[in-house]
Amino acid sequence: MTNIGVIGGAGYVGLVTGVGLAALGHKVISMDLDQSRIEMLRKGSSAVYEKGLEVILRGLIKKGQISFTENQLQAVRNSDVLFIAVGTPSLDDGAADLSAVIAVAEQLREMIDKYTVIVVKSTVPVGTTRIITEILAQKLTESEDFDVVSNPEFLREGEGLIDFFAPSRIVVGSSSTRALEALRTIYEPLLSGNVVVDVPWIDVDREIPYVETDVISAQLIKYASNAFLAARISFINEIAGISEKVGGTITDIVFGLGLDPRIGSSYLKPGIGFGGPCLDKDLRALIRIADENSYDSVMLAGVLKRNDLQLREVMNKITGTLGPNLYKKRITLLGIAFKEGTNDVRQSLSLRLYRLLRDQGALVVGHDLLAASETAEIEPNLVVTSDMNVALDGANAVVVLNAESAYSSFDWSSLISSEVLPYVIDTRGVVDVTMLSNCGITFDVLGSAE
């Protein structure tokens, strides 16, 4: 059992990591500056939605495996290993904003009073661990008082528990054998298959690859992974665009493409592009890292450009059918979170589409099963309902943005008696188009000719 502190423990990554480590049998103290989130967490409820998380959290609180505090000193003094999971948002120029990470390092420099392993979970540019080390070394001695480790996260929102308890791999980077040993001990229950989590959808019965490397490579593994996923999405979006022009059917193309085992079928779903807090941010940061090192990353720039163009495709379709004047046109957006299964609206492309439509005078209504209150915080004028009938009432156009099962199973014939039948754009290929046809509803599926 290791005493572990998590700094930034109320954010998505910090929370899933803290809960996961506590479930492995460690004693976790999670610290966050967000007092209201910490108070909620103490009572076993989380502001970030993750399927199954609260049940595990409450069990761990009861057993005394995890506790929550706003007091960083308390977390530091009670821990041998500290995970830093504070945010690193994108700055305007694409670089990662390291101010929170730097502030934590400056505070730790004053607080650490025994050998402590500092584990960087936040995705930070190559070189940041050196900055952290330099800050700590102003008062402490590397190897004697502290070591810094990079242990990137690969948590998909909505599938965070699977990615913690049955990860595709664990990557740990450090030049200190003592620190590497500490991390191995922490993950040992996962590696030896000893951890028991009562979550039926997680297959823990699997050998987990464990990659030990240097700090820089660990960080680049993270950036390369997200850039590669982003590249697959931009690639299929470009193929979808070509397919539409020449009369193909994108679902069949994706199916045929994915059958090649060298390619596989994951991350090949076309849509409005990759949104969310990570792929876009990490891709921009990687391009910036290349730039700063005088390397021309042409391919990564293309991935980003395609993503920026995707919304234009949707706007063109809307104006192509409803006409260039969208003033007072009622447009329904199905799926406001950046993907289905989450309440996270940060960098949601649905919200970007909302702003484009709003700016042209359209009356936009949103539908989302989880993200209504999160949307209200960012866009108070966008009404988001979880009732499909309310959302679709009087709609001139409907844009399906997430692959929610409520959208694939929706009975469009319920709209037949409406005064206006909406024009439907399915950006995810999930709607029953035969039903749309039978109902006389005009539609487009992104990537497929009519």
Ligand code: UDX
């Ligand atoms: C991502 C990475 O997957 C995870 O490993 C990393 O550590 C954090 O960032 P997440 O941001 O939760 O996870 O989202 P993800 O499921 O990867 O989806 C990102 C975006 O790509 C979403 O907008 C999603 O709708 C879109 N997407 C995904 C597609 O458009 N097509 C696909 O085939 C897959």
